[in-house]
Amino acid sequence: MADLEFIRKLVIPAESKIVFLVMDGVGGLPMEQGGLTELEAAHTPNLDALAANSICGFTIPITPGITPGSGPGHLGMFGYDPCRYIIGRGVLEALGIDFDLEPQDVAARGNFCSVDEAGRVTDRRAGRIPTEKCVELTALLREKTKLPGVKLFIEPVKEHRFVLVLRGDGLAGDLTESDPQRLGVPPVPIRPLENASDLAASQKTADLANHLVAQAKEALKGQRPANMILLRGLDKRPAIPSMREVFGLRAAAIAVYPMYRGLAKLVGMTALPSGTTLADEFDALEKSWPDYDFFYLHFKYTDSRGEDGDFAAKVAVIEEFDSYVPRAMALKPDVVVVTGDHSTPSLLRAHSWHPVPTMLYSRYCRCDEAREYSERACARGALGNLHAVDLMPLALANALRLTKFGA
Amino acid sequence: MADLEFIRKLVIPAESKIVFLVMDGVGGLPMEQGGLTELEAAHTPNLDALAANSICGFTIPITPGITPGSGPGHLGMFGYDPCRYIIGRGVLEALGIDFDLEPQDVAARGNFCSVDEAGRVTDRRAGRIPTEKCVELTALLREKTKLPGVKLFIEPVKEHRFVLVLRGDGLAGDLTESDPQRLGVPPVPIRPLENASDLAASQKTADLANHLVAQAKEALKGQRPANMILLRGLDKRPAIPSMREVFGLRAAAIAVYPMYRGLAKLVGMTALPSGTTLADEFDALEKSWPDYDFFYLHFKYTDSRGEDGDFAAKVAVIEEFDSYVPRAMALKPDVVVVTGDHSTPSLLRAHSWHPVPTMLYSRYCRCDEAREYSERACARGALGNLHAVDLMPLALANALRLTKFGA
Numbered sequence: 001m002a003d004l005e006f007i008r009k010l011v012i013p014a015e016s017k018i019v020f021l022v023m024d025g026v027g028g029l030p031m032e033q034g035g036l037t038e039l040e041a042a043h044t045p046n047l048d049a050l051a052a053n054s055i056c057g058f059t060i061p062i063t064p065g066i067t068p069g070s071g072p073g074h075l076g077m078f079g080y081d082p083c084r085y086i087i088g089r090g091v092l093e094a095l096g097i098d099f100d101l102e103p104q105d106v107a108a109r110g111n112f113c114s115v116d117e118a119g120r121v122t123d124r125r126a127g128r129i130p131t132e133k134c135v136e137l138t139a140l141l142r143e144k145t146k147l148p149g150v151k152l153f154i155e156p157v158k159e160h161r162f163v164l165v166l167r168g169d170g171l172a173g174d175l176t177e178s179d180p181q182r183l184g185v186p187p188v189p190i191r192p193l194e195n196a197s198d199l200a201a202s203q204k205t206a207d208l209a210n211h212l213v214a215q216a217k218e219a220l221k222g223q224r225p226a227n228m229i230l231l232r233g234l235d236k237r238p239a240i241p242s243m244r245e246v247f248g249l250r251a252a253a254i255a256v257y258p259m260y261r262g263l264a265k266l267v268g269m270t271a272l273p274s275g276t277t278l279a280d281e282f283d284a285l286e287k288s289w290p291d292y293d294f295f296y297l298h299f300k301y302t303d304s305r306g307e308d309g310d311f312a313a314k315v316a317v318i319e320e321f322d323s324y325v326p327r328a329m330a331l332k333p334d335v336v337v338v339t340g341d342h343s344t345p346s347l348l349r350a351h352s353w354h355p356v357p358t359m360l361y362s363r364y365c366r367c368d369e370a371r372e373y374s375e376r377a378c379a380r381g382a383l384g385n386l387h388a389v390d391l392m393p394l395a396l397a398n399a400l401r402l403t404k405f406g407a
Numbered sequence: 408m409a410d411l412e413f414i415r416k417l418v419i420p421a422e423s424k425i426v427f428l429v430m431d432g433v434g435g436l437p438m439e440q441g442g443l444t445e446l447e448a449a450h451t452p453n454l455d456a457l458a459a460n461s462i463c464g465f466t467i468p469i470t471p472g473i474t475p476g477s478g479p480g481h482l483g484m485f486g487y488d489p490c491r492y493i494i495g496r497g498v499l500e501a502l503g504i505d506f507d508l509e510p511q512d513v514a515a516r517g518n519f520c521s522v523d524e525a526g527r528v529t530d531r532r533a534g535r536i537p538t539e540k541c542v543e544l545t546a547l548l549r550e551k552t553k554l555p556g557v558k559l560f561i562e563p564v565k566e567h568r569f570v571l572v573l574r575g576d577g578l579a580g581d582l583t584e585s586d587p588q589r590l591g592v593p594p595v596p597i598r599p600l601e602n603a604s605d606l607a608a609s610q611k612t613a614d615l616a617n618h619l620v621a622q623a624k625e626a627l628k629g630q631r632p633a634n635m636i637l638l639r640g641l642d643k644r645p646a647i648p649s650m651r652e653v654f655g656l657r658a659a660a661i662a663v664y665p666m667y668r669g670l671a672k673l674v675g676m677t678a679l680p681s682g683t684t685l686a687d688e689f690d691a692l693e694k695s696w697p698d699y700d701f702f703y704l705h706f707k708y709t710d711s712r713g714e715d716g717d718f719a720a721k722v723a724v725i726e727e728f729d730s731y732v733p734r735a736m737a738l739k740p741d742v743v744v745v746t747g748d749h750s751t752p753s754l755l756r757a758h759s760w761h762p763v764p765t766m767l768y769s770r771y772c773r774c775d776e777a778r779e780y781s782e783r784a785c786a787r788g789a790l791g792n793l794h795a796v797d798l799m800p801l802a803l804a805n806a807l808r809l810t811k812f813g814a
Contacts, residue, residue, distance in 0.1 A: 002470040006490065010473070053440060364754070366436055366444075366761050368786050382762075382786040386471060393472030397760040404758055405469055406476035406489065407496045407640070 001081065001389050004246045007402070011248040016334035016399035018249070019285075020296045022077065023321055024070075024260075025303030025344025027356045027375065031311055038302075038311060038346060039357060040374040042318040046325035047338060047373035051359050054336075056370035057383025058355030059391055061342050067353040073341030074263040075240075078296070079247065079392025085240050087266070088173060089233025094163045095262025097155055101237050106171045106205055108234040110154070110162040111179065112137060112226035119186045119217075119228075124179065125160045126226035137226055138162050144219035147208050164231060166208060172201035173235030178213055187213065187230055209234060242268025243294065247396060250291070254284045255298035264296055278320060282327045289331050297328075303351075306344030314346050335398045336361040337391065338373060355385055362398035408488065408796050411653045414809070418655040423741035423806035425656070426692070426702045429484065430728055431477075431667075432710030432751025434763045434782065438718055445709075445718060445753060446764060447781045449725040453732035454745060454780035458766050461743075463777035464790020465762030466798055468749050474760045480748030481670045482647075485703070486654065486799025492647050494673070495580060496640025501570045502669025504562055508644050513578045513612055515641040517561070517569040518586065519544060519633035526593045526624075526635075531586065532567045533633035544633055545569050551626035554615050571638060573615060579608035580642030585620060594620065594637055616641060649675025650701065654803060657698070661691045662705035671703055685727060689734045696738050704735075710758075713751030721753050742805045743768040744798065745780060762792055769805035 028038035061068040061076050062083065071092050072082030090107035101107060112134065114123040129137075134156040141154045150168035157163055174196035178187040190209045192202035209231060220227045243251040245268070253264030253271045261271035270292070274284040281297055288295075299321050305314035328336065338361075343354035357378040359370070368382035386394070396402050435445035468475040468483050469490065478499055479489030497514035508514060519541065521530040536544075541563040548561045557575035564570055581603035585594040597616045599609035616638060627634045650658040652675070660671030660678045668678035677699070681691035688704055695702075706728050712721035735743065745768075750761040764785040766777070775789035793801070803809045 002473060002490075363440075364436060364752075364759070364761075366782060367440075369783065380787075382465070382782075382792075384792040386792075390471040393470065394760070395472075397472035397474065402472060402474065402760070404474045404476050406479040406494060407499045 001387055002393060004080070004241060007393055007396070008246045010402045010405060011246070011396070012401060012403045013248065014399060014401045016293070016401060018294045018335040018395050018399050019328055019333045019337070020077070020294070021325070021328060021336065021338045022296060023299045023302040023318065023338075023340050025306045025342055025351065026318070026340035027343025027345070027352070027354050028306065028314065029345035029347045029354070031347055037375045038306070038314045038318060040376055042315045042322070044318060044322040044373060046322045048371065050325060050329070050336065050338065050361055051373045051377060052371050053367055054359035054361040054370070055365040055367055055383050056359040056373070056378045056381030058378055058385050059339055059358040059388040060355050060385055061388045065353050067351050068342045069351065070259065070341060071263060074260070075267070076388035077339065077341050077391060078243070078267050079389055080240060080267060081389055085238040087238060088235030090163070090235055091233075091237045092259065093157060093161070093233075094165060095266070096259035097157055097163060098258040098262065099153070099155060099163060099165065101165070102167060103237065103239065104167065104169070104171060106166045106173055106234055106236055108164040108209070108231040110164045111230045111232070112160045112162070113228050113230050114225040115186070115228040120184050121180060121187065121228070122183060123225060124183070124230065128159045129226050131156065131158050133226065134159060134162060137220070137223065140219055141216055145212055145215040147212055150208060152212070160226065164212075166205065170201050171205045171208075172196065172198045173205070174202045175206050175209070175234040177230070177232040177234065179230040179232050187228065190231065190234065205234070237266060240267055244268055247392065248401065249294040251294040251296065252288055252292040253296045253298070254281045255296070256281065257298070257300050260298045260300070269296060278324050282324050285328065286331065302340065303344045306346050307349055309346050309349040311346040334362060335395050337395055339391070356388070358383065358386070358391065360394060360398060364398055408794055409800055411487070411648060414486075414800055414803070415653045417809045417812060418653070418803070419808060419810045420655065421806060421808045423808060424700055424702075425742040425802050425806050426704065426735055426740045426744070427484070428704050428732070428735060428743065428745045430706045430709040430725065430745070430747050432713045432749060432758065433725070433747035434750025434752070434759070434761050435713065435721065436752035436754045436761070438754055444782045445713070445721040446725060447783055449722045449729070451725060451729040451780060453729045455778065457732060457736070457743065457745065457768050458780045458784060459778050460774055461766035461768040461777075462772040462775055462790050463764075463766040463780070463785045463788030465785055465792050466746055466765040466795040467762050467792055468795045472760050474758050475749045476758065477666065477748060478670060481667070482674070483795035484746065484748050484798060485650070485674050486796060487647060487674060488796055492645040494645060495642030497570070497642055498640075498644045499666065500564060500568070500640075501572060502673070503666040504564055504570055505665040505669065506560070506562060506570060506572065508572070509574060510644065510646065511574065511576065511578060513573045513580055513641055513643055515571040515616070515638040517571045518637045518639070519567045519569070520635050520637050521632040522593070522635040527591050528587060528594065528635070528637075529590060530632060531590070531637065535566045536633050538563065538565050540633065541566060541569060544627065544630065547626055548623055552619055552622040554619055557615060559619070567633065571619070573612065577608050578612045578615075579603065579605045580612070581609045582613050582616070582641040584637070584639040584641065586637040586639050594635065597638065597641065612641070644673060647674055651675055654701075654799065655808065656701040658701040658703065659695055659699040660703045660705070661688045662703070663688065664705070664707050667705045667707070676703060685731050689731050692735065693738065709747065710751045713753050714756055716753050716756040718753040741769060742802050744802055746798065763795070765790060765793070765798065767801060767805060771805050
């Protein structure tokens with residue numbers, strides 16, 4: 001893996017365009033030994049035609065055996081070392097509701113919970129209250145809480161989950177959480193982590209957060225079952241150099257779900273307006289084609305159907321995606337990458353560590369003998385097992401956007 | 408990648424002999440989608456026979472997507488991390504004219520340029536003056552310049568290019584260049600880089616270089632069009648431990664072009680005398696066979712024809728090289744590596760990032776199913792995508808020159 005500063009020095013201007021077609025969780029497994037994976041079972045004439053003119057293989061999202069969450073999975077795919085740039089749970093939750101986090105903001109994931117009269121946690125999720133109740137309670141908290149010198153945002157997410165954002169000067173992350181992670185004990189006071197990079201600022205932020213928790217307890221007294229809050233993953237968004245700065249790319253994101261737009265915005269992409277269907281996403285691609293050098297188009301449902309454990313449904317959405325590929329190719333992109341941020345085998349009903357089937361098409365890709373986009377074909381491809389973080393430099397090279405290293 | 412100190416501790420003595428047959432820029436691309444690469448098109452019965460008894464695959468010169476210059480390309484192939492040992496432009500230029508750089512020397516690449524009456528650069532290459540003029544002007548500079556406590560070497564290269572070497576105590580590199588890289592502005596004073604490792608020595612060297620530039624300006628006054636100089640890439644040669652020290656190898660280089668002999672000398676190889684043809688190079692190999700453990704034999708023209716964009720000519724020189732392979736095999740080397748320092752596809756007319764087809768022959772190589780030396784066959788080889796810097800330890804292992812790590 002080359003570091004970003006190394007790459008940045010080699011970037012040269014070009015007119016070329018790069019498209020990343022990302023099927024979330026695309027990699028799979030056979031349901032029975034010797035069977036086909038979802039991709040192998042799917043009828044994908046367009047992806048297969050592209051494979052014949054591509055270099056194919058696998059990308060390893062993190063390192064072998066490591067299953068990534070969506071945050072690290074995407075950062076690696078975008079060329080950023082996911083073990084260096086850490087996205088806290090609070091930040092991810094804020095991105096997921098399209099909250100525009102500013103660099104100095106500290107975000108937390110909040111849970112409404114239940115406590116007994118002695119203040120001991122009896123249900124960490126308050127019986128998963130309905131989302132409408134969550135909306136009502138967050139409104140109550142907004143009214144009844146206040147911190148000196150800090151602007152507070154308390155936004156509902158879903159069921160018992162909400163987002164808390166502290167905006168003010170001199171705040172810092174690197175904090176423990178108040179969730180005791182077990183029942184029968186009270187919430188834990190928030191403290192700076194031992195290795196906090198700015199201990200004074202973290203202490204100040206911890207004090208503010210604890211003050212807020214006390215106010216929330218008071219405000220929620222008498223509510224049932226949600227009469228207390230737990231805060232997790234309090235942190236700032238990581239300071240990530242933008243794709244413009246390091247790769248010289250005007251980059252745009254097309255994604256239906258806010259979290260993926262948010263991840264893209266973290267690396268400086270512009271989130272394009274788009275509707276909710278694949279047709280809408282490809283419309284957005286076509287419409288914005290002249291204005292950007294790099295497009296990340298995200299398709300969620302391969303992951304969703306994998307998490308459902310619904311093999312046939314995952315096959316169906318892969319086939320649906322396949323039918324849109326010609327619309328991307330008609331734009332005559334210089335480089336097309338088809339990949340996922342991780343695998344989500346229906347068999348496992350979850351993200352997995354499996355390398356992701358990946359192909360890179362360009363005039364200069366040196367295509368191999370893989371003739372379809374599938375796990376079996378990718379295993380014969382010339383990309384081998386590429387670290388996901390190396391995919392972006394390879395795409396830049398194929399777009400003739402990197403100059404020679406050394407004389 | 409194992410570091411050199413790690414390898415050094417494992418080296419054990421042996422009588423075995425290793426030969427690196429290096430076709431510069433050997434990797435290629437098809438000219439048309441679906442076509443053959445230069446190597447695939449070439450008729451190479453000897454290399455193919457060797458492939459059948461070799462382990463085949465690709466080497467990645469730096470990291471995926473990165474195109475190496477000749478310096479980093481060779482260092483990696485020789486087992487030295489090319490991102491750690493940086494070869495400045497001045498050093499490379501000095502190597503290219505067979506100048507014997509001493510460790511304390513600071514070398515610069517010089518350009519004769521044109522300036523107007525106000526001293527502003529009007530042509531950074533002085534209209535590419537003929538080489539004879541360069542010879543004449545460097546002689547003039549040698550006569551008219553002088554620095555206290557420093558021995559100066561000013562040697563012509565070609566057209567507007569020359570080499571400047573400052574030899575003296577207490578000099579350092581880590582300097583900016585005087586070339587403003589654009590027209591209409593005067594040359595820039597040379598300064599230490601911000602991260603210079605010995606700031607005082609770099610400042611002293613910068614002062615001397617600026618003093619020399621002032622003398623050169625005076626000496627060239629009245630010349631047309633070359634009435635000024637620009638200095639670039641002022642640096643010492645990197646301090647690289649020799650192949651004898653780290654790999655326990657008495658290493659010899661056979662190369663027609665001075666720059667490649669120079670790169671080999673940087674890592675402590677002995678540059679063998681040789682004529683200018685492949686027959687001469689293989690004569691040199693045979694003649695010195697008893698005296699060394701490691702031979703690097705460099706063939707330039709695969710790169711040259713690639714840079715010309717002449718596919719057929721590159722095919723022809725590959726076939727020429729192939730016809731000499733039996734002469735190397737007749738010496739019964741224990742390990743033979745066939746590789747390049749990078750790819751130079753005729754299609755791109757330049758060095759490229761593409762992994763380099765590489766094969767390693769030995770009694771113990773565990774040969775794979777690749778039956779020819781080509782991109783397509785190497786994609787099926789068991790070497791996979793190997794970092795070039797790992798090739799040397801692998802060659803040492805196959806030569807039974809490395810002992811076990813750990814008990």
